[in-house]
Amino acid sequence: MPAQRDYYEVLGVEKTADAEEIKRAYRRLAMKYHPDRNPGDAEAEARFKEAAAAYEVLADVQTRQLYDQYGHEGLHSRGAAATHDFSRMDINDIFSMFGDIFGAGVGGGGGRSGRRGPARGYDLETEVTITLDDVLKGCERDVEFTRLDICDKCTGTGAKPGSKPVQCPTCGGQGRVQQSGLGGMFRMVTNCPACGGRGQVIREFCEGCRGKGRVSRKRKLTVNIPAGIREGQAVRVQGEGEPPPPEASPAGEGIRGDLHVAVRVKGHDFFHRDGDNLLLEMPISFTQAALGADLEIPTLDGAAKLTIPKGTQFGSAFRVSGKGLPNLRNGRRGDLVVGVKVEIPRRLSAKQEKLLRDFAETEDKSVLPESTGFWKKMADLLGG
Ligand SMILES: [Zn+2]
Ligand SMILES: [Zn+2]
Numbered sequence: 001m002p003a004q005r006d007y008y009e010v011l012g013v014e015k016t017a018d019a020e021e022i023k024r025a026y027r028r029l030a031m032k033y034h035p036d037r038n039p040g041d042a043e044a045e046a047r048f049k050e051a052a053a054a055y056e057v058l059a060d061v062q063t064r065q066l067y068d069q070y071g072h073e074g075l076h077s078r079g080a081a082a083t084h085d086f087s088r089m090d091i092n093d094i095f096s097m098f099g100d101i102f103g104a105g106v107g108g109g110g111g112r113s114g115r116r117g118p119a120r121g122y123d124l125e126t127e128v129t130i131t132l133d134d135v136l137k138g139c140e141r142d143v144e145f146t147r148l149d150i151c152d153k154c155t156g157t158g159a160k161p162g163s164k165p166v167q168c169p170t171c172g173g174q175g176r177v178q179q180s181g182l183g184g185m186f187r188m189v190t191n192c193p194a195c196g197g198r199g200q201v202i203r204e205f206c207e208g209c210r211g212k213g214r215v216s217r218k219r220k221l222t223v224n225i226p227a228g229i230r231e232g233q234a235v236r237v238q239g240e241g242e243p244p245p246p247e248a249s250p251a252g253e254g255i256r257g258d259l260h261v262a263v264r265v266k267g268h269d270f271f272h273r274d275g276d277n278l279l280l281e282m283p284i285s286f287t288q289a290a291l292g293a294d295l296e297i298p299t300l301d302g303a304a305k306l307t308i309p310k311g312t313q314f315g316s317a318f319r320v321s322g323k324g325l326p327n328l329r330n331g332r333r334g335d336l337v338v339g340v341k342v343e344i345p346r347r348l349s350a351k352q353e354k355l356l357r358d359f360a361e362t363e364d365k366s367v368l369p370e371s372t373g374f375w376k377k378m379a380d381l382l383g384g
Contacts, residue, residue, distance in 0.1 A: 004072050007054035015068070019059070026055035028125055028262070037146045037216050119244035119254035125234070129264045130225060132271055132278075135325055136300050138227035142220060143261055148242050149217045153208030156246060160204035168201045170194035175247075197247045213246040223261050228276070228328035234260040270298050276334030277324045281341050284308070289342045299323045299336055306338060314342045 008015050011025040029051040031037070038044035057063045057075060066074040126145040150156040159165045167173040171192035179188050191197040205211035223235055241257025243249065265273070272279040282297055292310040296303050299320065306318060317339045324334025348356065 005050065007058055007067060010050050010054040011058065022055065022058050026051055026059070028127065030055075031125065036148075039216070119248035121242040121244045121249075121255065121257040123241045123257040123260060125260045125262060127262045127264060128223070128225065129266055130229075131266050132268045132273065132300060132325070134225065135229060135265060135273075136227060139225050140222050141225055141261075142222050143259075144218060144220045145259070146216055146218050148214040149219075150243050151206060151209035151213055151215045154206035154213060156213040156243075156249075157202070158206055158209060158211040158213035158246060159202045160206050163202075163204040165198075165200035165202045168192060168195035168199055171199065173199040175199035214243070221259070225261075225263060226328060227331065228326040229263050229265075230328070231263065231265045231273075233328075234262045236260055271300070271336075273325065274337075276327050276332075278334070278336045280336060280338045282306075282338050283341045283343050284312070286342050286344055289313070289340065297336075297338060300325075308340065312340060312342075314340070316340055 008017070011017075011022060011029065013021050013025045017025070030048065033044040033048035033051065035041075035045050035048060038048075057067050063075065124145060124147055126143050128141045128143060130139060130141065151158070153161055157165055168175070171177050171194065175192055175195065175197040176189050177192045179190055192199070195201050202211050206213070209215045219240070221237065221240060223237060225235060229235070237259040239256045240259035243256050244254040248254065270280055278300070280297065282295065284293065284295065288295070288308070289312045290310065292312065293308055295306045295308060297306045297320070298304075301323065304320065304323065306320060308316075308318065317337050320336040320338060322333045323336035326333050345352070
């Protein structure tokens with residue numbers, strides 16, 4: 001049996017991720033690997049199932065706790081049957097479960113009846129990875145994603161061209177049926193089970209979409225990523241999501257959802273980001289620290305000069321104003337904060353050692369541990 005991958009790793013989240021992040025990560029993977037979007041792709045199916053299994057465990061507070069404590073073992077010993085099997089979820093169900101946060105439900109969720117206004121399709125999410133240079137200047141990125149689109153052959157009806165969907169005999173075209181409960185004590189109106197609420201049924205299926213009215217299609221777009229964007233923020237591309245599902249919009253009318261392009265920012269060899277500021281750890285020699293120096297430092301705009309004073313201490317930081325990243329809103333650039341890391345030589349030539357020994361002779365003894373009372377204080381502390 002192959003080793004089971006860590007569930008956090010599967011979802012690509014930190015162990016400290018909150019419920020929201022876990023949900024988001026799962027949704028992204030589920031959308032990407034769902035079998036409906038990757039017909040015949042065994043690898044995608046395996047990834048989809050793996051993500052579903054991970055989500056099933058991490059979405060539940062109790063099973064997550066067990067998993068955190070005992071790993072996969074903890075789950076086996078629990079012996080409980082799975083409560084939900086996410087791997088059987090229909091792609092539209094995955095959307096609906098996130099309707100609350102991802103906007104599918106906000107503007108009148110796709111296909112939900114009883115709402116005012118035109119039907120709206122589901123939002124999609126995709127991801128791009130950019131560099132700090134891209135954050136500095138802003139950039140364009142091509143994104144490719146798969147979405148359900150209206151089938152050209154049947155224009156979304158699902159019926160074989162030349163044939164037409166016919167009125168649903170079960171609900172008489174209403175899309176809804178009444179059911180009575182408790183021996184006729186009350187009546188309940190529900191979506192018609194025969195036509196799924198469409199009010200029409202298809203006698204001859206369209207071959208292009210097998211009657212679904214929607215087909216999975218690749219789409220390529222160029223997206224503008226504004227300067228100053230942060231990790232995890234998303235660029236919304238209006239109207240590039242999916243059309244409303246067929247039951248809400250048999251003829252493909254209504255509003256498309258949006259595409260959310262989530263941005264990841266790649267780590268940099270030199271710079272760490274801190275909001276709009278950049279942090280740089282700059283190694284300097286101990287003589288530069290002691291004597292002061294004109295340093296050449298890297299910035300995102302190329303090399304720059306930084307003068308450090310005599311007697312610079314380990315960990316001192318210097319601010320180079322305006323060499324950080326632009327603010328997303330006002331474009332004003334943050335600072336570059338240069339922290340110095342004083343390096344002590346690991347090897348000395350005979351000449352250097354001689355010079356240093358001579359130097360040590362001249363050292364002001366008042367700063368050495370013996371004379372500052374450091375050892376006495378420590379002895380008192382340990383003794384007392
Ligand atoms: Zn079709
Ligand atoms: Zn019906």
